[in-house]
Amino acid sequence: METNSNLATLLTEARNPRSEHIDELPTLDMLRLINQEDAKVAAAVAAVLPQIATAVDAIANRFNEGGRLFYTGAGTSGRLGVLDASECPPTFSVPPALFHALIAGGDSALRRSSEQSEDSPEQGAADLAAADLRQQDALIGIAASGRTPYVLGALAHARKLGALTIALTCVPNSPIAAAAEISIAPLTGPEVLTGSTRMKAGTATKLVLNMISTGVMIKTGAVYGNLMVNMQPTNAKLVDRAQRIIMAAIGPEDPIDQSTAASLLQKSGSIKTAIVMQKLSLDRPTAEAKLATHKGNLSALLRNP
Numbered sequence: 001m002e003t004n005s006n007l008a009t010l011l012t013e014a015r016n017p018r019s020e021h022i023d024e025l026p027t028l029d030m031l032r033l034i035n036q037e038d039a040k041v042a043a044a045v046a047a048v049l050p051q052i053a054t055a056v057d058a059i060a061n062r063f064n065e066g067g068r069l070f071y072t073g074a075g076t077s078g079r080l081g082v083l084d085a086s087e088c089p090p091t092f093s094v095p096p097a098l099f100h101a102l103i104a105g106g107d108s109a110l111r112r113s114s115e116q117s118e119d120s121p122e123q124g125a126a127d128l129a130a131a132d133l134r135q136q137d138a139l140i141g142i143a144a145s146g147r148t149p150y151v152l153g154a155l156a157h158a159r160k161l162g163a164l165t166i167a168l169t170c171v172p173n174s175p176i177a178a179a180a181e182i183s184i185a186p187l188t189g190p191e192v193l194t195g196s197t198r199m200k201a202g203t204a205t206k207l208v209l210n211m212i213s214t215g216v217m218i219k220t221g222a223v224y225g226n227l228m229v230n231m232q233p234t235n236a237k238l239v240d241r242a243q244r245i246i247m248a249a250i251g252p253e254d255p256i257d258q259s260t261a262a263s264l265l266q267k268s269g270s271i272k273t274a275i276v277m278q279k280l281s282l283d284r285p286t287a288e289a290k291l292a293t294h295k296g297n298l299s300a301l302l303r304n305p
Contacts, residue, residue, distance in 0.1 A: 007147075011172070011187060012145050012188075012195065014194070016192060016194065019193070034192050034199075037189075037192050040189065040200065041186070041188055041200050044186035044188045045207045048185060048186050052215075053215075054182055055140075055166050055212055057219070058164055059166075060219035060220050062136055067138060067164075068098050068099070068134075068137045069085075069137070069138050070102065070128065070131065070140070070163075071084065071139075072102045072128065072139065072140070072151055072154040073103060073104070073141070073151060074103065074109075074117060074148050076197060076202045077142040077151075077202075077205060078101075080142065080202060083209075084212075088217070090232070091228060092222040092231070102131060104118040104123065105118075117150065118149065119149050119150070120149060120150060121149040121150065121153025121156070124153030125153040125154060127154070129157060133157070134163065135161050135162040137158075137164070138163060139155065139163055139166065140166045140167075140168055140212070141166065141167050141168065141180060142169075142209075143174075143176050144171075144197035144201035145169070145170075146171040146174025146175060146185070147174060155167070165179070165180040165182070166183075166184065167179065167182070168209070169184075170187060170188050170204055186204040186208065188200035188203075220297075224249055227248055228245065229271045231271060242265055243258050245271055246261040246264055246275055247261045249275045249298075269284070273287045273288055275298060276290060276301065276302075280302075
């Protein structure tokens with residue numbers, strides 16, 4: 001494990017000169033300062049867009065070959081991985097097993113901190129092995145500091161198997177970057193509260209994970225235009241949204257009203273099938289067969305019916 005002096009040199013552990021007297025500021029000025037620091041995060045993420053794009057394409061290729069996406073991290077980094085993984089199945093109607101997140105200390109660490117759990121590379125590898133990571137899968141190792149032993153152990157295990165490895169950190173030239181094939185490092189700088197990486201580093205991590213999972217789903221056909229056509233209408237709000245998605249996807253060339261969309265949704269059983277039925281004047285079995293031929297990619301089907 002690194003010494004305290006090593007840790008003190010990390011960008012995420014540096015003291016921010018702009019906030020050295022934040023405890024003396026009036027509330028509004030305090031919040032302005034936090035907001036000004038937060039405004040730097042988007043630029044830090046913009047600087048690493050090429051690396052994010054590389055990761056999206058590589059993960060999408062793995063998905064097309066039957067692979068899955070794993071996340072691993074500790075503390076805030078682990079919680080953000082779990083959050084991203086848990087939001088993908090309901091958003092894109094994909095199997096929960098397609099996105100699998102591990103946090104040091106297990107699920108109990110989502111609510112109660114388990115700092116000591118992050119110091120074991122062996123546990124990181126063991127948890128990933130227990131989750132059945134395979135060669136065709138991809139792993140994102142998340143560590144704001146870039147040196148979390150738990151994450152390093154997981155990355156080492158993944159590389160031995162031949163899985164795709166991606167490091168997401170907020171420091172340059174980190175150990176996890178050296179341990180991964182693809183490194184994504186938005187440099188958000190010293191935190192408003194020294195070392196509190198749930199702030200700018202956490203925000204950057206959330207932005208990058210949003211981009212990766214959304215980008216992969218777009219590339220693999222879960223989205224038509226900017227519409228979530230894989231969404232499952234499982235409550236009243238989502239039924240209404242599904243109907244509006246069908247209306248928008250049909251478009252102004254052959255517009256339908258919401259009652260027609262509701263009828264289509266009921267007959268078809270899914271948003272994608274409803275759109276294909278209406279746009280191509282097909283019955284449900286034929287529409288479903290055509291979608292299956294195109295691996296569920298609605299855009300590809302409508303370009304080449």
